Amino acid sequence: MSPLLSVRNLRVDFPTRSGMFEAVRGVGFDLGRERLGVVGESGSGKTMAGRAILGLVRPPGKVTAERMELGGESILNLPESRMRRLRGSRISMVMQDPKFSLNPVMTVGRQIMEGYRLHTGESRAAARDKALEMLRAVQIRDPERVFDAYPHEVSGGMGQRIMIAMMLAPDPEILIADEPTSALDVSVRNEVLRILDRLVGARGMGLIFISHDLNLVAQFCDRVLIMYAGRVVEELPARDLHAARHPYTQGLLNSLPRLDRPVERLAVLRRQQGWRDAPPEGAA
């Protein structure tokens, strides 16, 4: 089966006063109907790679790639009008903090209906039904009331579920989740993850799960990309993470505390210049 999304040698560059800043330097992967984790520290280019796929890198940033295909069709630097038709309807994204990613002066219902109506052309009434259905799907108990609520009136965990409902309403094939639980209380994280997992699985979607949390990704995803300094340094199945070969991945793993293997002092990650340019480990 051909992959949903295929990316080769993706680069994102920003001109700065002191020369080009290369945020993403040759990232490549294929995404099927699976949960793909992308792990890296802040500044490793994982967020920028996600935005490049959605065509959301604003000038003066520049996106280049050998290949960027959605369902076999190139989406690299498509004209904005054609890209708009893909965004939301075929690829969508959930961002970190619902406090900031929901429009504060629009009711939740209107925000959910907006994208759905744009891509399906449905009537207001049908869109309302769909929005309520989606709110129910993300396990919101009183959808009618939340529908008329403003974002500041809902809690963080509820906000993120609303965000998921909103982004999945037009039935996209791919969802990019950029640190979707980092801003949430630990107590509601698992709930949001479970909902996300169930919906993505039931719809047979591809999920790109961007996170800095190695353990979380290992539990939640099928496959993991480790990014460092704008490159993929290692790619491996999530269950084999403990067998990672790249010293950066090993370093990340060793710097995490483990209950089953307590140590006197946690190891400190030692970065090496060579990682920046070496070819990735594992299957590419």
Place this chain on the structure above:
Amino acid sequence: MTETTRAWLLSDAPQTRRQARMGALYQGWLTFRANRLAMVGLAILILLVLVAAFAPWIAPQNPYAQNLAERLKPPSAQHWLGTDALGRDILSRLIHGSRVTLFIVGTVALIAPVIGLFVGTVAGFAGGWVDQVLMRITDIFLAFPKLILALAFVAALGPGIGNAVLALAVTSWPPYARLARAETLTIRNADYIAAARLQGAGPLRLLIGHIWPLCVSSLIVRVALDMAGIILSAAGLGFLGLGAQPPMPEWGAMISDGRTYILDFWWVAAMPGMAIFIVSLAFNLLGDGLRDVLDPKGGRE
């Protein structure tokens, strides 16, 4: 500047407090210098100060000397900017008028922020009813239309340049008070204030030694941005005949003189207006540049 001085100024690891402070100033200057428009503003203002300082030597003629035979003459080689209704040389009057303008702006810019700083920091620091009362007074002054209040003050005190300055200062302090209060509220509960308090610093010492210095930089930016407004208000008072009294060559009053002849002898009113425009534009450019240096987060924008 030699390379070593430069290196000393730009050092990442300053050895002394003086070096650190000089370094910070130099960095600020570099940022400011990169803003070409701000440099233009600065250049105009330096020129203005020089012109004001050396006015008697620069001015081609006596600004008060009347010559009715030469009245209302258009710009010419003899009178570069023409003459007014009393045959006085407009250029000379503009040059001498720069002293009046600088006097008004300088004095107001000194008095108003100081009143504002005092009221605002005391209100913010003391809190409680002191805050309530002071801020209510500030609100009352803010509720007044500024120019009309200034007009009423000048009318009550009698027209004249000193009273015009006083009126402008009395009407322009409230925004500074609000700004200073807001700054004070954010730093009042900072840990280092608590630390100073634990060391036994009294409220007056905290206010003068710790809070005032931190409010000053944002006040300076605000003053720089307000300078143009002060010039325009002062010129407005002069235009209404409530500022500097004749025969003092005040720019606003000069426009008022030219108003009667506007349709036939345009230059009498046009020239002083250009002078006001150029100087307040310079202050605006300078203010924008200063804001970028001192307040990178941006105050007005």
Place this chain on the structure above:
Amino acid sequence: MVQPDMTGQPGRGTPPPAGGVPSARAARLRRRARSLGGLVLSLALTLLGLLLVTFVIGRVMPIDPVLKVVGERATQAQYEAARIAMGLDKPLWQQFLLYMGEVLRGDFGRSISTGHPVAQDLRRVFPATVELASLGTLIGVCVGVPLGVVAAARRGGWIDQIARVVALVGYSMPIFWLGLMGLLLFYGILGWVGGPGRQGIIYDGMVPTVTGLILVDSLIAGDWAAFRDAFSHIVLPASLLGYFSLAYISRMTRSFMLEQLSAEYVVTARVKGLSERRVIWGHAFRNILVPLITVIALSFGSLLEGSVLTEIVFSWPGIGQYITKALLAGDMNAVLGGTVVVGTCFVALNLLSDILYRLLDPRAK
């Protein structure tokens, strides 16, 4: 900046309560109504202060109000009688209470220069100023808001540069001088507009007064010639005020928009696949509407005041000209009456923008 301070409203910016869905819309409205009560109270205090300041200014004036009434040649007995009749022999606090009572009844005394009651004069001159300031604000909003939005959306582009120059010149130009130059060019040289004043002489008093706004009144009367005449007189001063208003409004709009366009919900809107136009106007712009209303109200207030100089230049029979003339004539009743009216308008505009803020912003507590 010549414009008033942005933070003229008390009691702003309390963060919304976190978490949970509150009962319903009704609760929201109830909470807002309660906080409005406090607001009205604080504004009443401000108005009281306004009266106090005008009262003090009136007493400080080096002009003897009694002498103005009885004339220079009155006898000592006449003078004393007038003094007592005017209540000036009473203690100051009683005088203030009397003054307050009169003002609240709408009685500002008699103007010495016009001979009419001040209140009657104000009814005549105030609409002229309102007409001018409203048209100016209308121009400022219609041009300034789109200009500011586009400048922010295309930051650094040529429209942004133009907007910057327009604002910079607006902040630096003496309004009375620009008015004179405008008169010189459009009236003196080109002859495109009517000259100083509100109407041509032949139309003076021809249109029955309904609202006091001549543009509106002439439309009500169906008198097209009078409308055209009034328009040709108002267009230049209104454009002038409009220019200053638009300089301010466009700058504020731009900075509000820049702040909103960098917000995360804008990315969300783009992810949804919305067009850029819809992202800007449907999402970002909706978020600046409320602060923008405050800016527009303030700008209208500053035009009421800024019209003092403009009215002098254009011989516009409005409140600014009325106050200035009264000042120069030492006519204190007229000055104080005018000042109280303008100050009250300022306060009322603040109140209005605050009410709108509380009603329109879902986040307002």
